[in-house]
Amino acid sequence: MEKTLTVGIPCYNSAAYMDHAVSSIIEGSGEAEDIQVIIVDDGSTKDNTWEKAQEWEARYPNLVKAIHQENGGHGIAVLTALNAADGVYFKVCDSDDWYDADALQSLLKTLRSFIKYDVRVDLVVTNYVYEHVEDQKESVVDYKFALRRNKVLTWSEVGRFGPSQYLLMHSLCYRVDVLRDGGVPMPPHTFYVDNIYAYVPMPRVKTLYYLDVDLYRYFIGREDQSVNESVMAGRIDQQLRITRIMIDAYHLYDDVQEPKLRNYMFNYLTMIMVICSIFSKLSEEPSARADCHALWEYFRVYDPEMYRHVRHSFLGTMTNLPTKAGEKTSLGLYRVTSKVFKFN
Structure with missing residues (x-):
């Protein structure tokens, strides 16, 4: 069966929390046959990340691919997942984050309709939620006023993005061919490659669609986190x-x-x-x-x-x-x- 959506999960010494990320997608989708999760173990050395990835693949052989590679960094792990993707669309979920189930099912329904009716949409934008460790509060980043909801748009039809409304990796669901055609130049062993991912492919995006759902739950506040x-x-x-x-x-x-x-x-x-x-x-x-x-x-x-x-x-x-x-x-x-x- 053709996959509608591939989700890449880069993992590095992620055994303590990666199950939550994977289960939020597999179970959140209702174990949908047209979803694919690619777990990339980026050369983990301190725990059983690779064994966990293999367990997920063994449990859901039609939904999960487990890939082990030498350590290359977050960007290389994302590219590994992209190169192995069978989906029409591609999205990333970091191993310490997760997806909201209802929002994921809304996204899948939307993507399926584009494929069924042969509607070319290069980028689907969804909201993301900061899950703050320190005060247990949530803050939602949405794209209201910048993007009309539930309408296929061209760039000439977008509004003005506010200072908190940049399109970050958490909000992006690209067509796979948009990312592959021209590539994404993410260097190895380098943090903050998500900025390249959110910037370089944009001129290839001719049509976009805003689905106003709070899909991506972005865990923030760990002392060793890259954005600390x-x-x-x-x-x-x-x-x-x-x-x-x-x-x-x-x-x-x-x-x-x-x-x-x-x-x-x-x-x-x-x-x-x-x-x-x-x-x-x-x-x-x-x-x-x-x-x-x-x-x-x-x-x-x-x-x-x-x-x-x-x-x-x-x-x-x-x-x-x-x-x-x-x-x-x-x-x-x-x-x-x-x-x-x-x-x-």
Whole structure:
């Protein structure tokens, strides 16, 4: 039977929590025959992740594939799942996150209708929910007002995305061929590749659809989590590496003709450059500030017009203020934003 949706689950030493992720998809779908889960054990060394993956495959041989590979990092594990996918659509679920059952069934129903009636939809957007460890609260990120619900859209029909409404990996369900045609340049042994995944394929997306359901449950607050502030500051070199790949992907004024898509991509790239600027200031790595300055200079040389658009935007200006007082202001702006949106 043709698979409607493949969900890739990258796992690295995930034995303590991966069962919840897998079961939320298998059981949440009602063990639907047209769903596929690909568990990629990315060279786990400290626990029985691989054995658990094999157990899931043995239990559901028609629904689960278990793949073991040498450690390559999150992005390589995602690409392994993508390359093995049999579904028309592809989505990622990190091993410490999970899906809501009712929302998943709504997504499957929607995807099935597209396939049955031969409606080409390149990207389906759903909501995600921050599940905060520290206070046991939830905060939903939705796309109301930016995207009309339950309608096949082109980029010319989208609205304005708010500051908390960027399309992140958690909200994205691509057609497999959109990802495969042109590839997704995710480097090995590097965190924050989800930014590449959410940025580089976008010009290939010609049609999109917003399904207003709270599907992805994003567990946040663990001290060792990649989005923890201290962890991000310590891995600033990896964020800079990811950002350079994003810069290199396009000359936006030349390569992206649709104005609304180009503006969205500029805003996304601005957000990523702001993250680089802020976390290079927070980092204790001796070369962090110089490396971030070098990235800005690289950007200026690569495409002066793109650089001016990003660097002289409000956020680009406010997070790169000169002098010690300016730096204090920039960090204060980050603290307020972090407290309001609770993204790490």
